[in-house]
Amino acid sequence: MKSFLLKLSAFAFIGGTAAATTAPTVHAAELHVMSSGGFTAAYKILGPKFAAASGNTLDTALGPSMGKAPEAIPNRLARGEPADVVIMVGYALDDLIKQGKVIPGSRVELADSAIGMVVRAGAPKPDISTVAALKETLLHAKSVAYSDSASGVYVQNELFKRLGLEDQIRPKATMVPKIPVASVVANGDYELGFQQVSELLPVPGITFVGKIPASVQSITRFAAGIPVGAQHPAEAKALLEYLASPEAAPVVTQTGLDPVTPH
Numbered sequence: 001m002k003s004f005l006l007k008l009s010a011f012a013f014i015g016g017t018a019a020a021t022t023a024p025t026v027h028a029a030e031l032h033v034m035s036s037g038g039f040t041a042a043y044k045i046l047g048p049k050f051a052a053a054s055g056n057t058l059d060t061a062l063g064p065s066m067g068k069a070p071e072a073i074p075n076r077l078a079r080g081e082p083a084d085v086v087i088m089v090g091y092a093l094d095d096l097i098k099q100g101k102v103i104p105g106s107r108v109e110l111a112d113s114a115i116g117m118v119v120r121a122g123a124p125k126p127d128i129s130t131v132a133a134l135k136e137t138l139l140h141a142k143s144v145a146y147s148d149s150a151s152g153v154y155v156q157n158e159l160f161k162r163l164g165l166e167d168q169i170r171p172k173a174t175m176v177p178k179i180p181v182a183s184v185v186a187n188g189d190y191e192l193g194f195q196q197v198s199e200l201l202p203v204p205g206i207t208f209v210g211k212i213p214a215s216v217q218s219i220t221r222f223a224a225g226i227p228v229g230a231q232h233p234a235e236a237k238a239l240l241e242y243l244a245s246p247e248a249a250p251v252v253t254q255t256g257l258d259p260v261t262p263h
Helices: 002-015 037-054 073-078 090-098 131-140 152-164 166-174 181-186 233-243 246-254
Strands: 032-034 059-061 086-089 110-114 117-119 142-148 175-176 192-196 207-212 221-224
Touching: 032 037, 032 073, 032 233, 037 059, 037 086, 037 110, 037 192, 037 233, 037 246, 059 152, 073 086, 073 090, 086 233, 090 166, 090 221, 117 152, 117 181, 131 166, 142 152, 142 181, 152 175, 152 192, 152 233, 166 175, 181 192, 181 207, 192 233, 221 233, 233 246
Parallel strands: 032 059, 032 086, 142 175, 142 192
Antiparallel strands: 086 221, 110 221, 117 192, 117 207
């Protein structure tokens, strides 16, 4: 990671202090970043490193990649909120590119995210290691929660159906908007919680059970882009390159994601 940050530091020095005798001083930019939950844990670690090395500051708004919540990134952009970078589910980003809201060609691949399950801390840890075990766990659960973003859409519209449990699960399953699913499991509102692993792990008061079986898993790609009308596109591009760099990969991995770039 040091090599990439050193490059950023050198760039900031050349563009600022060292060039002051021949050009106006380059002032640090304030980048407006919108990030959805799945990449947020990694971003919260990597963002400050980028800011320290580049001299730029990051003003960050969090929200889901889709859905009706006012905080959802597409809804923020529709209201005209300023943004230099959006970090979100890949197919939702593609929709914004098609709508002319994100610059074509600015898309950068960041990480892949799997769906996992949690229970409240101290509760028995159920078996979800096989499809049969997952089905049994769901059938015996009193309540199930899932997100209103990519993972929850898959759980509601596809997973339950693929398991043949749609009718049995519907009365006790709830899509939870805006807030981390693990938080409503931690406070005892729901017995089981499903969301992307990277969004489950940072929440206290839960036990991470594991990823759902590979044969019924859905991997979500996270990507980032630069909105049309961004005030600082060059600095935004530098941030995206850093987040997607091999130097950033260890942080991406430790937060429950699989980097797209080789380690």
